[in-house]
Amino acid sequence: MNTGTDRESVTITDIRKAAEAIKGSIERTPARYSLTLSAIAGADCYLKLENFQFTASFKERGALNKLLSLTLEQKAHGVVAMSAGNHAQAVAYHAGRLRIRSTIVMPQGTPFNKVKHTKDFGATVLIEGANLSEASAIAHDIAKADGQTFVHPYDDPLVIAGQGTLALEFLADLPHLDALVIPIGGGGLISGVAIAARALKPEIEIYGVQSELYPAMVDALLGTTSTFGTQTIAEGIAVKTPGVLTRAIVASQVKEILLVSEAQIESALAQLLEVEKIMVEGAAASAFAAVLANRKIFAGKKVGLVLTGGNIDMRLLTNVILRELAREGRIQSLRFEIEDRPGLLAKIARVISEAGGNILDVHHDRLSTEFSAKAASLSLTVEARDVAHALEIRGCLQRSGFLVQRTSPDPAYAGRQK
DSSP, X not given: OOOOOXXXXXXXXXXXXXXXXXXXXXXXXXXXXXXHHHHHHTSEEEEEEGGGSTTSBTHHHHHHHHHHTOOHHHHHHOXXXXXXXXXXXXXXXXXXXXXXXXXXXXXXXXXXXXXXXXXXXXXXXXXXXXXXXXXXXXXXXXXXXXXXXXXOSSXXXXXXXXXXXHHHHHHHHOTTOOEEEXXXXXXXXXXXXXXXXXXXXXXXXXXXXXXXXXXXXXXXXXXXXOOOOSOOSOGGGOOSSOOHHHHHHHHHHOSEEEEEXXXXXXXXXXXXXXXXXXXXXXXXXXXXXXXXXXXXXXXXXXXXXXXXXXXOOHHHHHHHHHHHHHHTTSEEEEEEEEESSTTHHHHHHHHHHHTTOEEEEEEEESOOTTSOTTEXXXXXXXXXXXXXXXXHHXXXXXXXXXXXXXXXXXXXXXXXXX
């Protein structure tokens, strides 16, 4: 996808100026090597922990650089932004620090916790528009009517330069990196990072990552048209229209854009949490998901993964964990047809216990018309150590005379990518 070396509208000089401007007001986030994730992926994985920013996202870099560029008159009039999450919080927080009035337009359906955090930072929050496109149009109208400055989430040279400061830190800490893997929504982060990284190390490879449900940057570069999905765990990169400026930069600086599925993102998120004890949002986990899904590309390389943010809803995180445990076979649902007589439930429980399993839930149904009136349907949710243990438990039940009618998911097909 690297098509040329035309001069970009953002330069390494701009990014260095941004780094100096935001210094002291932004966390210099750590870069950490993961021995275990590297073994799983077959590549040396280094994590840039942008979830350690105060608002738990890299978005602070670009938002602050833009706010610091405003004239006194612009500051007096205030700023407007459109966002469903991380950009909103970044603008609200740093505008509040700088005593700049901020108005954030958030689309209907924005998670309550993100609305609350944005309000808590002092912004005026308007819930308007059915989606990001409609919210953006409303925000632009407000900015024009009130003389306020619109702070774009990605398609602005100052925002791009601010995001690029991440690469200055990453390569200062780890100059030996062979490749960087960056999630792409509108393209602001990967644009800034690519310009900075390739100016410092021209041979470094830059890979972008998008959700299969929202391949907007791929479409923009290839001239294709996709039918976008509705719900994705990676809402931070669920952008339907990438930037005009950013798509030109991506076209000239990025080697390839990789697509990942929802299941791959969920699995990567769960592994980051379980192995590294790092809580990230879906968009952030997509970088590791891409490495796992493209082992041949990254095999043996020193790969820098940008964990872009950690703002994930607790209920969603719980669902992801439970779904991943089910995929791995560590939680399985079993269903039996049993005789409706005393002692059988206790016998099944004893078999599972002796096999080392843990029963999490029991449903005993005598009213099911699927079976004889002398029978009952028994559904169990059972916890196991891993896929092999799940199969062992099912084998013990079968050898004891109990036929498992249904198992979900089938542990024979469960498990993470190997």
